[in-house]
Amino acid sequence: MSSQDIPEENLPAEQDRPHGAAARPADETNPFADPGLPPHEPRVQDVDERAAKRSERTVALLFTLSMLATIAFIAAFVAIDVDKSVYIFPLGHISALNFALGMTLGVALFAIGAGAVHWARTLMSDEEVADERHPIEASPEVRAKVHADFKQGAKESVIGRRKLIRNTMLGALTLVPLSGVVLLRDLGPLPGTKLRHTLWSKGKLLVNMNTNEPLRPSDVAVGSLTFAMPEGLEEHDEDFQNEIAKAALMIIRLEPDSIKDKRELEWSHEGIVAYSKICTHVGCPISLYEQQTHHALCPCHQSTFDLADGARVIFGPAGHALPQLRIGVNDEGYLEALGDFEEPVGPAYWERG
Template identity: 75%
Template sequence: MSSQQIPEDSLPAVQETAHGAVEGTDDPFADPGLPAHKPRIQDLDERAANRSERAVALMFTLSMLATVGFIASYVIFPVDKIVYIWPFGHVSALNFSLGLTLGAALFFIGAGAVHWARTLMSDVEVAAERHPIEATPEVKAQVMADFAAGAEESAIGRRKLIRNTMFGALALVPLSGVVLLRDLGPLPEKKLRTTLWAEGKQLINMNTMKPLRPEHITVGSLAFAMPEGLDPESHDFQTQMGKAALMIVRIEPDDIKDKRQRDWAHEGIVAFSKICTHVGCPISLYEQQTHHVLCPCHQSTFDLSDGARVIFGPAGHPLPQLRIGVNSEGNLEALGDFDEPVGAAFWERG
């Protein structure tokens, strides 16, 4: 190993250059401070500032037009329309137009905000010392003063064209999300409140597919029925039965506690919705001695001798009752629809 030594007079110069010592001081780690502020052309020329204002307003206006295009695309293009767009190939016209217009709406809002900040808002850098997390009253007052000064320097009050177009763009963009709610499905309108049951419709036995007669229902028995005219082979059979499913039991008239229930029955034969009022599970477990029916999903229990009121479990409403009678042929028939909406509660339910 060589014993030759490097001259000491060469070391300080190398170290000083590597550490980047601040000019005029021997401390290589001294804070150099902020560089001198250089004004922008918009700070010196009002015409340049006005051009920047118009550019920002144009971007916000383009965002509004893109949002309108998003909504128009949603209405105009059918779901199954396929178009060829280079270089993507064959794509869905609806998906492509929705993505393009929504992306443009969000991009122009962001671009407008960035251009506004870089050309018209104050760009003076301010250094502030760190302070405790809990601010003193003086600091709070200074923050509010700085906020007011920032609002003044942003010229949002003076540059009304930027302000109004920005508010317009921000107000229209959320409409894109509102329009997308359409994909949740059509509005239910009165479908949650009505079923296929109506006055004069016969009760059809679900097992025999024949009209039910009073003599078919014995005390303590449980039968299930559907409305006359409903075809089990139809495409919406399950949907309709999800609301119209009916269970029929016969109770000794003296055991019926609810007067209205007795008036809506026929010789002790009562008809109630089979759909649990908790989350819509089908009810099929009947206890003859107590006249209770049990939902197998969450054990909600209803007393069919007392208006099908809830006596146990999470269900919040009694089972809706169907008023029944006998037609001229001696068959059981409905005298109207259920007295209230069937199934689980919903927010519009009274």
């Protein structure tokens, strides 16, 4: 990997010399030679005191403007109600306080910056100066001294001779971070089979998410999309978010003879099918349904599922079909689950199988 296998000739030679004048430094006929820094050209402020005064006034004006803007900021903070909205073209109705505070703060800050830059550009010296660079590398003497010092230090520590000390120290230093790793264990429980189970079980009613009422077959019209959750799940529940993240359902009604998949038909009731709402790609809730084609689309990454054909993937990055929930009707005529999902809902994972 070193450069030894490549001769030095392939590197340009003239880097550190005045360019183009490598061979003949005094050659004034070299048209490409570095002519050196161009002479400084005075600005109008350097020669005309009136122009300089004008610049001074401009800078002072900007700094004064900043002071006024800060006073305006404080006034706006005190005077404008936090919930007052104002119409400003072309922004529309926006928060009056946010607009006033932002504009005054912006002006107060910008004016300081503009003043400082104008001051630097017009009144401070603009003569370019050259500074020398020195190699970053240390001189050979320093290098030799450091290496010798290190060797002496290492020798005095006897680490090279007392191998037992060295090896046990390395062992101890390797092991001690393990305590830190072990401490992380209680960050969370082990997965177990938690991802395989949802709140659904035999006999659980399908509750309409919008009305919070159990669904009857007659509530689900052909072509409509209804979102459902298991009965007994309440928004105020401690684990509501975790449970709904797995149990959310999409209910649609198809003409039974338009269902292409045999198992889908078996698990449906009068053409009503229930699919997991959680996309099998990375878990977004699927919420777009196209009733003509029976396609459901995930708005996050556009995975598209054919709900009339076992919810198989017809486009997009999802890897497998949406899990279907087997449903039926109980004695009172309400839709009910006939068990939990037979496969895990949501994104695939190593243990999913």
